[in-house]
Amino acid sequence: MPDIxxxxxxxxxTVLAPAERPxxxxxxxxxxxxxxxxxxxxWMVFAVANYCAMVAWPYWETVPFHFVWISLxxxxxxxxxxVRATMGVLATVMSLTTxxxxxxxxxxxxxxxxxxxVPLMAAMFLAMVWHARRRVQAxxxxxxxxxDRRSLLERQERFIxxxxxxxxxxxxxxxxxxxxLSGRVDPMPELEIALDExxxxxxxxxxxxxxxxxxxxxxxxxxxxxxxPFLEDVFMRWSELAPRAWRLGPLASGHxxxxxxxxxxxxxxxxxxxxxxxxxxxxxxxxxxxTGAGGLAIEVHDEGSGIPEAALARIFERFARADAARTRxxxxxxxxxxxxxxxxKAHGGYCRVASTPEGSMFAIELPRFAAEPLRALAR
Ligand code: ADP
Numbered sequence: 001m002p003d004i005x006x007x008x009x010x011x012x013x014t015v016l017a018p019a020e021r022p023x024x025x026x027x028x029x030x031x032x033x034x035x036x037x038x039x040x041x042x043w044m045v046f047a048v049a050n051y052c053a054m055v056a057w058p059y060w061e062t063v064p065f066h067f068v069w070i071s072l073x074x075x076x077x078x079x080x081x082x083v084r085a086t087m088g089v090l091a092t093v094m095s096l097t098t099x100x101x102x103x104x105x106x107x108x109x110x111x112x113x114x115x116x117x118v119p120l121m122a123a124m125f126l127a128m129v130w131h132a133r134r135r136v137q138a139x140x141x142x143x144x145x146x147x148d149r150r151s152l153l154e155r156q157e158r159f160i161x162x163x164x165x166x167x168x169x170x171x172x173x174x175x176x177x178x179x180x181l182s183g184r185v186d187p188m189p190e191l192e193i194a195l196d197e198x199x200x201x202x203x204x205x206x207x208x209x210x211x212x213x214x215x216x217x218x219x220x221x222x223x224x225x226x227x228x229p230f231l232e233d234v235f236m237r238w239s240e241l242a243p244r245a246w247r248l249g250p251l252a253s254g255h256x257x258x259x260x261x262x263x264x265x266x267x268x269x270x271x272x273x274x275x276x277x278x279x280x281x282x283x284x285x286x287x288x289x290x291t292g293a294g295g296l297a298i299e300v301h302d303e304g305s306g307i308p309e310a311a312l313a314r315i316f317e318r319f320a321r322a323d324a325a326r327t328r329x330x331x332x333x334x335x336x337x338x339x340x341x342x343x344x345k346a347h348g349g350y351c352r353v354a355s356t357p358e359g360s361m362f363a364i365e366l367p368r369f370a371a372e373p374l375r376a377l378a379r
Pocket of ligand 1: 306335
């Protein structure tokens with residue numbers, strides 16, 4: 001055997017004599033076929049054994065006879081064969097069982113009436129065939145629908161991404177020119193409005209691009225986040241920014257598996273909303289507690305205007321607005337909560353909201369929290 005520099009076991013596996021190669025291939029194919037059809041093969045062994053019993057003990061023939069038919073019906077419940085194969089098996093079982101009972105009826109060891117059992121058992125089997133085929137068809141249809149929906153969503157996301165990307169450059173250029181112009185001429189309300197609207201479009205484009213990226217596997221880069229210092233830092237930045245009655249509630253101590261950048265963006269969006277939709281000096285509280293299921297719930301409570309019940313169910317959808325006029329006045333574009341939701345779903349978590357006219361509570365639930373540093377980050 002030529003030395004090809006492989007370890008002995010590998011070399012022995014790799015260098016087969018030319019004549020042995022087709023044999024190894026055939027054995028592999030045979031093993032694959034046996035694995036694939038193991039249920040059918042087991043049934044065939046069982047059926048042949050029962051048929052032999054029918055022939056060997058003609059007076060007890062009806063017991064193995066029923067075993068053959070019932071086992072055939074059960075097997076078909078698991079495996080739906082093509083129509084031809086099904087009819088072939090049915091014809092074979094009918095002929096053999098009819099033959100055995102007919103011979104025994106001639107010899108007097110069975111009643112002629114037992115022959116009626118054959119079409120009855122065949123009818124039972126055909127009922128299972130009908131039922132199983134309907135089930136398989138329904139399953140195929142559901143799979144096709146899910147696939148269509150997935151590819152439609154994928155195309156929509158790609159379209160949103162491409163359209164947002166294409167819009168970004170002209171909006172940036174138009175903004176740049178208008179900003180130049182506003183520096184050269186006396187203040188003009190029309191110019192201010194145009195600049196405001198372009199800034200809004202810019203914000204929409206940025207957020208649409210984030211949403212379009214949310215399905216990508218690299219959207220979140222997970223690491224262990226030390227909950228207390230992380231939330232304290234987020235809280236400090238916001239409490240210095242807006243005059244509200246800021247409260248840092250109890251914070252669970254431990255580590256959560258999250259993408260710190262994305263988690264911060266989600267919390268920023270919730271706290272920005274809390275500021276936008278509360279009057280000055282109203283209370284806003286940030287807190288975090290472990291959930292029973294080994295997760296972490298981070299909550300933002302505010303004493304703001306609240307969200308009407310009718311709007312609550314769809315509040316995390318794109319362009320959802322509880323009150324369009326108030327939202328626009330507050331400078332919102334209706335994509336902040338959709339981004340929060342996408343970020344938290346990418347972590348395997350979910351968002352919750354509860355609201356009354358006295359205020360709202362937004363919670364994000366992350367699934368992997370431990371009071372101690374987590375050992376493994378593997379998904
Ligand atoms: P926006 O950029 O318009 O704030 P969001 O997706 O963040 O978009 O919020 C969607 C809508 O939910 C807002 O327009 C607002 O009506 C409502 N909303 C969000 N957070 C709050 C809150 N803390 N209090 C009251 N309403 C809120």
